[in-house]
Amino acid sequence: MGGTLDFKVRKTYYSTIVAASIRIFNVETRVMATKKVVVLGGGYAGISAAKTLEKKFKNRPDIEIQMIERNTYHTLLTELHEVAGGRVSPASVRIGLNRLFKTDKVQIIQDKIDNIDFNDQLLYSANGSYPYDYLVIATGSRPFFFGLQGIETLGFKLWSYKEAVVVRDHIYDCFHNASTVTNREKRKKMLSFVVAGGGFTGVEMAGELGEWKNKLCKQFSIDREEVSIYLLEALPNILNIFDPDLANKCKKRLEKLGVQVLTQCGIERVDKDGIYLNTKKKIEGTLIWTAGIQGNPYLENMDIKYDRRFRVEVNEFMQSVQHENVFCAGDTISYLYNEKPLPQIVETAVQSGESVAENIGRLLGEKKMKPFVPNYHGVMVSVGSVYAVAKLKSIKLTGLMATGLKHMVNVHYLFGIGGLPLIFDYLNHEFTDRFVTPRLDVIHNDPLHKNVTQF
Numbered sequence: 251m252g253g254t255l256d257f258k259v260r261k262t263y264y265s266t267i268v269a270a271s272i273r274i275f276n277v278e279t280r281v282m283a284t285k286k287v288v289v290l291g292g293g294y295a296g297i298s299a300a301k302t303l304e305k306k307f308k309n310r311p312d313i314e315i316q317m318i319e320r321n322t323y324h325t326l327l328t329e330l331h332e333v334a335g336g337r338v339s340p341a342s343v344r345i346g347l348n349r350l351f352k353t354d355k356v357q358i359i360q361d362k363i364d365n366i367d368f369n370d371q372l373l374y375s376a377n378g379s380y381p382y383d384y385l386v387i388a389t390g391s392r393p394f395f396f397g398l399q400g401i402e403t404l405g406f407k408l409w410s411y412k413e414a415v416v417v418r419d420h421i422y423d424c425f426h427n428a429s430t431v432t433n434r435e436k437r438k439k440m441l442s443f444v445v446a447g448g449g450f451t452g453v454e455m456a457g458e459l460g461e462w463k464n465k466l467c468k469q470f471s472i473d474r475e476e477v478s479i480y481l482l483e484a485l486p487n488i489l490n491i492f493d494p495d496l497a498n499k500c501k502k503r504l505e506k507l508g509v510q511v512l513t514q515c516g517i518e519r520v521d522k523d524g525i526y527l528n529t530k531k532k533i534e535g536t537l538i539w540t541a542g543i544q545g546n547p548y549l550e551n552m553d554i555k556y557d558r559r560f561r562v563e564v565n566e567f568m569q570s571v572q573h574e575n576v577f578c579a580g581d582t583i584s585y586l587y588n589e590k591p592l593p594q595i596v597e598t599a600v601q602s603g604e605s606v607a608e609n610i611g612r613l614l615g616e617k618k619m620k621p622f623v624p625n626y627h628g629v630m631v632s633v634g635s636v637y638a639v640a641k642l643k644s645i646k647l648t649g650l651m652a653t654g655l656k657h658m659v660n661v662h663y664l665f666g667i668g669g670l671p672l673i674f675d676y677l678n679h680e681f682t683d684r685f686v687t688p689r690l691d692v693i694h695n696d697p698l699h700k701n702v703t704q705f
């Protein structure tokens with residue numbers, strides 16, 4: 251009897267040890283075999299990379315995918331001017347990251363990365379560290395100020411959701427405050443706006459401002475003649491990426507909206523008394539800076555090769571020239587394709603995001619990587635809400651047709667990342683929820699404006 255009991259106890263004891271060993275072995279083999287791909291940045295490039303990885307590895311428990319983004323949302327940067335110009339509500343350019351992935355394959359982490367240790371393969375934030383086996387850097391770009399004095403501190407920027415809201419509120423406050431001031435000089439200063447940079451962003455911002463100005467003048471009983479809007483471009487023409495005839499059409503449209511387009515006109519410096527131009531003119535007013543672009547300066551002092559504007563040097567696979575397991579996508583890339591730098595536009599971001607995800611898949615499957623081959627469809631720019639110009643391969647469009655095309659491109663992008671719900675939101679923001687009134691706090695205190703729409 252005693253012997254049988256002893257045997258049973260020993261049997262249970264041994265089977266427990268065996269089961270535990272199997273469990274440890276399983277955990278260890280899983281940990282050993284698991285590869286972790288981290289996508290840093292949830293912009294156009296990061297989303298594209300993460301979604302391609304999700305599709306590729308949805309049935310592979312041995313591959314973990316993490317996306318780290320400092321915001322809880324994806325920002326539609328190309329539409330920031332509509333927010334800054336008071337045309338649409340800020341919510342229209344902000345899409346919650348939790349709406350973008352069909353499965354839970356991509357783990358979304360909201361954190362801001364401050365440092366990367368490429369040897370130990372760790373990303374560091376103020377909250378801790380994140381290991382990776384493969385890393386996709388897709389942290390976008392920031393404005394560049396060419397070392398010009400005063401611009402960074404005194405000028406408004408238009409490179410993030412928050413900056414767009416700040417610009418919008420400032421413009422609104424200028425009109426609101428000017429309506430309460432009787433001193434002509436003070437009013438003139440409050441109602442003068444300089445948009446620096448005749449590229450896409452500058453033209454789109456100036457166009458929105460030209461349109462919004464009319465509504466604000468009506469709202470605050472200000473004479474339109476009192477408002478000055480300047481678009482400054484250092485080169486002989488605006489929109490140098492376009493054919494001259496299309497660029498000229500944009501210029502005419504801007505002038506129709508009351509924007510003074512000054513070409514071959516640069517800013518020398520800015521101080522609290524005004525904006526000093528190389529034509530010896532001084533303008534007192536608001537500066538919105540859209541003229542320069544550089545990579546994300548947080549890369550400074552990190553052990554990765556980047557060019558003089560903080561863009562990471564990559565090879566034809568968009569792989570860091572220094573670290574084999576680090577790839578880049580979007581505005582972060584420094585690469586000459588057909589002897590020209592890759593343009594920092596959405597098509598580059600989306601396509602390079604897909605390409606690096608595919609190449610990581612090939613590396614994991616021990617296959618040969620494929621070089622990144624961009625395929626650009628065209629360029630378009632809007633000047634206000636009902637006018638745009640577009641060039642698609644050899645087709646040129648202007649006016650409402652081009653505006654319609656721009657909406658279609660946005661709808662196509664949104665459908666690709668989030669399906670029908672995002673399209674409904676877009677149409678609602680663009681066509682029904684328009685003409686939002688900012689600064690509700692100001693308005694609520696104003697007895698003249700009682701029944702305003704909350705947004």
Ligand SMILES: Cc1cc2nc3c(=O)[nH]c(=O)nc-3n(C[C@H](O)[C@H](O)[C@H](O)COP(=O)(O)OP(=O)(O)OC[C@H]3O[C@@H](n4cnc5c(N)ncnc54)[C@H](O)[C@@H]3O)c2cc1C
Binds near residue numbers: 290329330597
């Ligand atoms: C106002 C404006 C208008 C534009 N208009 C057009 C246009 O009409 N057509 C066009 O093709 N292109 C346009 N562009 C350019 C286009 O938006 C960019 O080329 C595109 O956004 C690049 O995508 P990206 O993913 O590389 O960077 P982004 O879209 O900027 O995304 C980078 C992401 O990384 C995150 N991030 C950055 N640093 C960190 C960090 N340290 N830790 C965690 N997360 C971080 C950011 O929060 C951001 O979400 C415009 C740009 C601007 C600013």
